[in-house]
Each structure stands twice: as structure tokens, then as C-alpha cells.
Amino acid sequence: MSWDKNMMADKVIGLFTDHCSVNLGIGLPTLIAERIPSSKGIMIHSENGVLGVSGRPTKETVSPTLINAGKETIAVGDGASYFDSSLSFGMIRGGHIDFCVLGGMQADAKGNLANWMIPGHKVTGMGGAMDLVNGAKTVIIMMTHFSKNGDPKILDVCDLPLTGKEVVDIIVTDLGMFKPHDGKIEIIELAEGIDKTDLKMDTILK
Amino acid sequence: MSQSKVFQDAKSALADLKSDMTLMSGGFGLCGIAENCIDAIADMDVKNLTVISNNIGNSGRGLVKVLIKDKIKKAYCSYVGGNPDLEERMLAGQIEVELVPQGTFAERIRAAGMGIRAFYTPTGYGTLIAEGKEVKEFDRPCILETALHADFAIIKAQKGDTYGNLWFKETARNFSPLMAMAAKTTVVEVEELVELGDIPAEDVHLPGVFVQRIFQGSNYKNDIEFLKLEGQQ
Incomplete structure (x- = not known):
């Protein structure tokens, strides 16, 4: 049985060290913020200029000037700080953020990631993703294993325009956890009842 | 300071903004945008603007008001998702858009001011962003990025004094202090225009030396793009 979104989020959280700093991308990774146990002492960074995000506000505390990079309203905890975009990306580019978790359209065996455009069809822009994949100490991709068409999203080589070259450390999908290594994909863990053949990536498995 | 920096409103503070100029506009999504200035520019007789702003508005709001009047010739931004008016003009070739990785975008603006x-x-190495740019190997391959300047910047702060010292609320700071440093003329609108000394020196987020014009804004909407409350989803 494949992992649901919450189980995927928990698998990612299991990779976080105590008291680390984490940046969460738009989409699937936003689930993580609400599931991190406070006992881990983790500081959540959002690149629009806040460190110390702690879940959602109430009707009474909600503020239009307090948002995350997905432009959603958030709350902050004790020890939080605000700063401008340059300092925020300095934290990322300077290697001060321990983990970033991003969604993906494609990732490949070389650790390349594509998640910002489909030529001639859809352009969202890269936002902060290109900076994050080159700056965060550990880059985790959290995405569904297959596209809407049923094609595997972990490939030998990405065919969409890249977000970053040789930058991905870990990939968590609904079917398992993987690591690009030496041009192949190493299986770290499979969801219960999932077999290697279910992954549809025989040729690139280590 | 020979002349007061305090202006009456957006219209008077932007009177010498001309066609073909480059304009920086602060804010992240709709958070911290200069609402009064944007409304004023949408009504001005200017065109062919080059606009530098992380998002060119969103869902019909913010800079989209200027965009849909076809006043923007070129835009520099990092994200166009959730902005159908921009995506449509982009795919139809009606506007030139240079997508810049957000950290590089911030740093190019900061560089201009500094x-x-x-x-x-290293950001963008090995991607479409690197095309045509000088690559140099340090500990890893890096690409050369140049400073981004502007004729005008329009930004909003929660509080500002008559010298232009600014205080921003929560995450509304984002690109605004950087843009204030990078533009020849920075126009600031504030929710509260205060006297010198009302913002303690330790709490000044942006020193007024970077601000040329300031005015008391009005009728703020402070729109929320995605309202998420505790216990939802």
C-alpha cells in the first residue's frame, strides 16, 4: 500500500535532526509544518522573510502581513524573527539552512531536479527553488511517484528544464524513499507491500 | 536636506514618472505592496515601463492593475504562477518577461543599492538561467549576475518618519528596503507618518537616507491571498 500525504510528510520529518532549520516549498511540503513535533525544536524558515513559523493563526490573530512563501497566512512561535529578502536568501545561499523540502515535476538519477516550467505549456517561474537547491545543506524532494499521465517522475535524465544540476539528496514519493547515487537510484525504503517492479524505473535502480 | 521629503499623496510624489522608465515595486504577492502608488500609476499617462517586482500582482490585484492597461513593456520577476493576466500576455508575446531566481533577484537589487x-x-548554474552568462569555477561552478537599478521604487512601510526612516510590519518587509536602496527616486507610502524620534533609532529597519519621498497613504485593503486558519485542512 502506498503512503498517503501525511505518511510522506512523516517520512520527511524523520530525516530532520533536532534543532535544525528547515525551509518548506509550496505544495505537498507545506503539510510538514503542521506535523513537526514541537519537541524537535525545529525552526521553520520561509524565504519571504521569516524564521520560526509555527502553523496557522486563529481568526483573532490572523494578519495580512504575516504570510509564508505560498502567500498563506501563518503564525510564528517564540524566538521567531523577520528580515528582508536579501538576508533571507543569504541564509539559504550561505548554507545556514539545514534542510529544504521541495515539490518536483521530475528528478533524475544524477540528482537533477525540474520543477519550474513545461516549455510552451506552463510557466510558473522558479521562485526561490533555484537558490534553495544550491544553498540548503540537504535537499529533499517530496512528490508523487507518477505524473497524472502515469509516467514515473524519477527518470534516468530529466527532460524538462532544470531547476538545479546534481543537487538532490533524497526523494520521498508515495511509494518509497530514494537516493540518487553514482548515476543510479538507490532504494532507501519502500512503502509496505510495494515491490521494485511497481516503481517502473527498473533500468536506473542500483 | 534642502527640501521636505513629505508629499501630499501618490499622484504628487509620482508626478515625474515618465514612459520608458524602470520601476521597482515592493511586496511579496500582495503582502506589503504600495497600493496607493500602484493605483496612481494605473491612472497615469505612462507606458513602456520596465517593472522589477517579485510578482507582477496576482489574481487581478496589485500590479495587474498596471499590467492590464498595457503599460508594462518588460518585467523582471521570479514567479508568475497564479497570475493568469501575466501568463496570458507572456505566452502571446505581448510582454517580455525575464524570470530571475528569487535569491538572485534580491541580491541583484541589493547589489545596485550597495x-x-x-x-x-551558484544559483542557476546548469539551467536555462545560465545561458549567455559567464561561468567561473570557485569551489563549484558559478554564474555572473549583474546589479539591477531603477529610476523609481514604490514601496510601502507600516511606519515612517518625515526623514524617511522606516519600520516594516512582520513579513511585509521582503524586497522593499532593497528596492529603496537601488532606485534613484524612492517613493514610500506609509500607514502611519510619524515625527522624527517617534521610531526609536534601534528599531529603524531602513535609514531615511535611502528615501527621497514619503506620504501618508490611505484606504488600505491589505488583501490576504490565501487565508488559512488553525484547524483547517
Whole structure:
């Protein structure tokens, strides 16, 4: 049985060290913020200029000037700080953020990631993703294993325009956890009842 | 300071904004945008603007008001998702858009304000962004990015004094202090215009030396793009 979104989020959280700093991308990774146990002492960074995000506000505390990079309203905890975009990306580019978790359209065996455009069809822009994949100490991709068409999203080589070259450390999908290594994909863990053949990536498995 | 920096409103503070100029506009999504200035520019007789802003508005709001009047010739931004008006004009070739990785975008603006002409960064190496740019190997390959300047910047702060010292609320700061440093003329609108000394020196987020004009804004909407409350989803 494949992992649901919450189980995927928990698998990612299991990779976080105590008291680390984490940046969460738009989409699937936003689930993580609400599931991190406070006992881990983790500081959540959002690149629009806040460190110390702690879940959602109430009707009474909600503020239009307090948002995350997905432009959603958030709350902050004790020890939080605000700063401008340059300092925020300095934290990322300077290697001060321990983990970033991003969604993906494609990732490949070389650790390349594509998640910002489909030529001639859809352009969202890269936002902060290109900076994050080159700056965060550990880059985790959290995405569904297959596209809407049923094609595997972990490939030998990405065919969409890249977000970053040789930058991905870990990939968590609904079917398992993987690591690009030496041009192949190493299986770290499979969801219960999932077999290697279910992954549809025989040729690139280590 | 020979002349007061305090202006009456957006219209008077932007009177010498002309066609073909480059304009920086602060804010992240709709958070911290200069609402009064944007409304004023949408009504001005200017065109062919080059606009530098992380998002060119969103869902019909913010800079989209200027965009849909076809006043923007070129835009520099990092994200166009959730902005159908921009995506449509982009795919139809009606507007030139240069997508810039957000950290590089911030740093190019900061560089302009700080007198740095260019810098090397690993961001974008090996991607479409690197095309045509100088690559240099340090501990890893980096690409050369140049400073982004502007004729005008329009930004909003929660509080500002008559010298232009600014205080921003929560995450509304984002690109605004950087843009204030990078533009020849920075126009600031504030929710509260206060006297000198009302913002304690330790709490000044942006020193007024970077601000040329300031006015008391009005009728703020402070729109929320995605309202998420505790216990939802």
C-alpha cells in the first residue's frame, strides 16, 4: 500500500535532526509544518522573510502581513524573527539552512531536479527553488511517484528544464524513499507491500 | 536636506514618472505592496515601463492593475504562477518577461543599492538561467549576475518618519528596503507618518537616507491571498 500525504510528510520529518532549520516549498511540503513535533525544536524558515513559523493563526490573530512563501497566512512561535529578502536568501545561499523540502515535476538519477516550467505549456517561474537547491545543506524532494499521465517522475535524465544540476539528496514519493547515487537510484525504503517492479524505473535502480 | 521629503499623496510624489522608465515595486504577492502608488500609476499617462517586482500582482490585484492597461513593456520577476493576466500576455508575446531566481533577484537589487556591479553565484548554474552568462569555477561552478537599478521604487512601510526612516510590519518587509536602496527616486507610502524620534533609532529597519519621498497613504485593503486558519485542512 502506498503512503498517503501525511505518511510522506512523516517520512520527511524523520530525516530532520533536532534543532535544525528547515525551509518548506509550496505544495505537498507545506503539510510538514503542521506535523513537526514541537519537541524537535525545529525552526521553520520561509524565504519571504521569516524564521520560526509555527502553523496557522486563529481568526483573532490572523494578519495580512504575516504570510509564508505560498502567500498563506501563518503564525510564528517564540524566538521567531523577520528580515528582508536579501538576508533571507543569504541564509539559504550561505548554507545556514539545514534542510529544504521541495515539490518536483521530475528528478533524475544524477540528482537533477525540474520543477519550474513545461516549455510552451506552463510557466510558473522558479521562485526561490533555484537558490534553495544550491544553498540548503540537504535537499529533499517530496512528490508523487507518477505524473497524472502515469509516467514515473524519477527518470534516468530529466527532460524538462532544470531547476538545479546534481543537487538532490533524497526523494520521498508515495511509494518509497530514494537516493540518487553514482548515476543510479538507490532504494532507501519502500512503502509496505510495494515491490521494485511497481516503481517502473527498473533500468536506473542500483 | 534642502527640501521636505513629505508629499501630499501618490499622484504628487509620482508626478515625474515618465514612459520608458524602470520601476521597482515592493511586496511579496500582495503582502506589503504600495497600493496607493500602484493605483496612481494605473491612472497615469505612462507606458513602456520596465517593472522589477517579485510578482507582477496576482489574481487581478496589485500590479495587474498596471499590467492590464498595457503599460508594462518588460518585467523582471521570479514567479508568475497564479497570475493568469501575466501568463496570458507572456505566452502571446505581448510582454517580455525575464524570470530571475528569487535569491538572485534580491541580491541583484541589493547589489545596485550597495554599489556592487556584479557577483558570482551558484544559483542557476546548469539551467536555462545560465545561458549567455559567464561561468567561473570557485569551489563549484558559478554564474555572473549583474546589479539591477531603477529610476523609481514604490514601496510601502507600516511606519515612517518625515526623514524617511522606516519600520516594516512582520513579513511585509521582503524586497522593499532593497528596492529603496537601488532606485534613484524612492517613493514610500506609509500607514502611519510619524515625527522624527517617534521610531526609536534601534528599531529603524531602513535609514531615511535611502528615501527621497514619503506620504501618508490611505484606504488600505491589505488583501490576504490565501487565508488559512488553525484547524483547517
